[in-house]
Amino acid sequence: xxxxxxxxxxxxxxxxxxxxxxxxxxxxxxxxxxxxxxxxxxxxxxxxxxxxxxxxxxxxxxxxxxxxxxxxxxxxxxxxxxxxxxxxxxxxxxxxxxxxxxxxxxxxxxxxxxxxxxxxxxxxxxxxxxxxxxxxxxxxxxxxxxxxxxxxxxxxxxxxxxxxxxxxxxxxxxxxxxxxxxxxxxxxxxxxxxxxxxxxxxxxxxxxxxxxxxxxxxxxxxxxxxxxxxxxxxxxxxxxxxxxxxxxxxxxxxxxxxxxxxxxxxxxxxxxxxxxxxxxxxxxx
Ligand code: NAD
Numbered sequence: 150x151x152x153x154x155x156x157x158x159x160x161x162x163x164x165x166x167x168x169x170x171x172x173x174x175x176x177x178x179x180x181x182x183x184x185x186x187x188x189x190x191x192x193x194x195x196x197x198x199x200x201x202x203x204x205x206x207x208x209x210x211x212x213x214x215x216x217x218x219x220x221x222x223x224x225x226x227x228x229x230x231x232x233x234x235x236x237x238x239x240x241x242x243x244x245x246x247x248x249x250x251x252x253x254x255x256x257x258x259x260x261x262x263x264x265x266x267x268x269x270x271x272x273x274x275x276x277x278x279x280x281x282x283x284x285x286x287x288x289x290x291x292x293x294x295x296x297x298x299x300x301x302x303x304x305x306x307x308x309x310x311x312x313x314x315x316x317x318x319x320x321x322x323x324x325x326x327x328x329x330x331x332x333x334x335x336x337x338x339x340x341x342x343x344x345x346x347x348x349x350x351x352x353x354x355x356x357x358x359x360x361x362x363x364x365x366x367x368x369x370x371x372x373x374x375x376x377x378x379x380x381x382x383x384x385x386x387x388x389x390x391x392x393x394x395x396x397x398x399x400x401x402x403x404x405x406x407x408x409x410x411x412x413x414x415x416x417x418x419x420x421x422x423x424x425x426x427x428x429x430x431x432x433x434x
Contacts, residue, residue, distance in 0.1 A: 152176070152204070152205070152206050152232065153175075153176040153177070153178050153204050153205040153206065154170050154175045154176065154177050154178070154205055154206075154207050154208075154209065154295050154298070155177075155178045155179070155180070155201035155202070155204065155205030155207070155208035155209065155233065156170065156177060156178070156179050156180070156192075156201075156208070156209040156210075156211065157179075157180050157181070157198055157201055157208060157209070157210050157211070157212065157221055158181060158210055158211035158212040158213075158217075158221075158240070159179055159180075159181040159183075159186075159187040159188055159211070160181070160187070160211065160213075161270045161378035161379065162211050162239070162266065162269075162270055162273060162378070163181070163187075163209075163211030163212075163239075164187040164189065164270070165270040165273035165274050166209065166211055166239060166266075166273055166299055167179050167187075167188065167189050167192055168189040168274065169273060169274070169276065169298060169299055169300070170192075170209070170295070170298045170299065171189050171190070171191040171192050172298075173297070173298035175294070175295070175298050176193075177189075177191070177192040177193065178192070178193050178195055178200075178201050178204045178205050179192045179193065179194050179195070179201075180194065180195050180196070180197065180198060180200070180201050197224075198221050198224035198225055198228070199224060199225075199227070199228035199229070199231075200228075201225070201233070202224075202225045202228035202231045202232070202233040203228060203229075203230050203231060203232060203233075204232070205232070205233055206232055206233060206234050206235070207233070207234070207235045207236075207237060207291070207292050207295045208225060208233045208235070208236050208237070209236075209237045209238075209239060209295065209299070210222075210236060210237070210238040210239060210240050211239050211240055212238075212240045212242075213240065213383065213386075214240065214241070214242060214243075214246075214386055215240075215242035215243050215245075215246025215247075215249075215250070216246075217240070218238055218240050218242050218246065218250055219246065219249065219250050219253070222236065222250050222253055222254055222259075223253070225254075225259070226253070226254065226257040226259065233259060234258075234259060234260060234291070235259065235260040235261070235262065235288055235291050235292050236250075236254055236259060236260070236261050236262070237262045237264050237282075237292050237295055237296065237299075238250065238261065238262070238263055238264060238265075239264050239265060239266050239280070239299070240265070241265050241314070241317055241318070241321070241383070241386070241387050241390070242265075242314060242390075243314055243318065243390035243393065243394060244311040244314045244315050244318070244390075244394045244397070245311070245393075245394070245397070246314075247261075247263040247310040247311040247313075247314045248309075248310055248311045250310070251263065251284075251309075251310030251311070260284065260285065260287070260288035260291065260292075261284060261288065261310050262282050262283070262284035262288050262289060262292050262296075262310075263282060263283045263284060263310040263311060263312070263313045263314055264280055264281070264282035264283075264284075264296065264313060265280075265281060265313055265314055265316075265317035266278050266279065266280050266281075266299075266300070266317075267279045267281075267317065267320055267321070267324075268300075269377055269378055269379055270377075270378035270379075271377075271378070273299075273300070276300050276301045276302075277300070277301070277302060278299070278300040278302060279300070279302050279304065280296060280299055280300045280302065280303045280304070281303075281304045281306050281313045281316050281317060282296065282303065282304070282305055282306065282313050283305070283306055283307035283308065283309060283310055283311070283312035283313040283314075284308070284309075284310060285308060286308075289305060314390075314394075315394060317387075318387060318390050318391040318394055319391070321384065321387040321388065321391065322387075322388055322391040322405060322408065324360055325384055325387065325388050325408050325412060326404060326408045327359040327360050327361045328360070328361040328365050328424070328425075328427055328428075329408055329411045329412065329427060329431070330361075331352075331357075331359060331361035331362060331365075331366065331428075332361070332427050332428040332430075332431040332432070333431055334352075334357070335348055335349070335352075335366070335428065335432075336428075336431050336432040339432065345370075345371070346371060349362055349366050349367065349371065353367075365377070365425050365428075366428070369423075369425035370425065370428045370429075375422075375423045375425050375426045376423055377423055377424065377425050378423075379423065379424050380421050380422065380423065380424060381412065381415050381416045381419065381420075381421070381422050381423070381424045381426070381427065382416050382420060382421055383424075384412055384416075384424045385409075385412040385413055385415075385416040388405070388408055388409045388412050389409055389413075391405055391409075392405045392406065392409050411427075411431075412427075415427050415430050415431075418430065
């Protein structure tokens with residue numbers, strides 16, 4: 150039932166996801182507003198969203214935010230001779246945007262599976278990316294071969310679009326807070342003369358252990374390779390979306406507000422920097 154798989158957005162994450170779909174043996178039609186440069190070998194680049202919509206039954210989005218996803222969803226719906234029947238949105242768009250885009254596509258007869266991802270471009274290529282998804286049973290069944298092409302780790306977490314976004318925002322809030330807090334704690338230790346590597350070895354073996362001590366610091370800070378493929382502007386967007394969503398639910402977001410402030414400060418000072426550079430930023434502040 151899937152004549153071809155489309156992918157729109159070939160950035161850090163979309164480029165890796167597109168390559169996975171090709172490797173899975175699917176016929177991949179790819180598009181990005183910036184042109185064909187990052188379309189993987191084995192895919193067919195086309196010059197518009199409309200062309201993707203004409204050639205693919207399922208279309209994967211990997212776009213910066215909800216605004217971009219909504220715009221592309223509208224272009225897809227407007228395509229003459231459209232064959233696209235389902236959208237799998239792997240972008241982090243937030244809860245409200247996922248509901249809006251799901252309703253918009255639904256009115257046009259296109260199913261929407263809200264499917265944000267966690268694990269970065271390297272995790273994507275290793276097929277260890279966590280794909281959390283929400284959508285109707287029928288829509289999820291239709292897009293299963295595409296989800297399977299994206300990653301080996303997939304979790305259906307709900308029936309309604311927006312539910313997977315809520316989980317993704319909770320995840321990124323935790324990841325953002327852990328990295329910001331660890332940066333502050335490590336900078337403090339260094340200021341009293343502790344050795345960076347020694348501190349990390351101990352922290353990662355003690356009760357302060359978290360994804361910053363187990364992954365971000367050893368793989369990016371200690372190596373000096375600040376190239377995780379995830380920008381501080383996208384992380385700032387995610388924490389802000391988390392804060393908005395918690396606010397809409399009427400819940401407390403004491404820590405969320407502090408974390409959002411730290412990331413905003415960093416993104417304002419170094420717009421577009423890799424998010425792991427928050428450590429040198431905090432240490433130098
Ligand atoms: P990116 O900025 O590297 O790539 C986004 C791509 O979308 C760009 O190539 C851009 O040209 C394209 N684009 C934007 N608007 C478009 C439009 N209207 N039509 C066609 N193409 C358009 O971002 P990324 O890091 O690849 O992230 C993509 C999404 O995945 C974001 O929502 C992000 O929050 C999420 N995400 C990223 C990571 C990561 O580690 N990079 C991890 C998990 C989730």
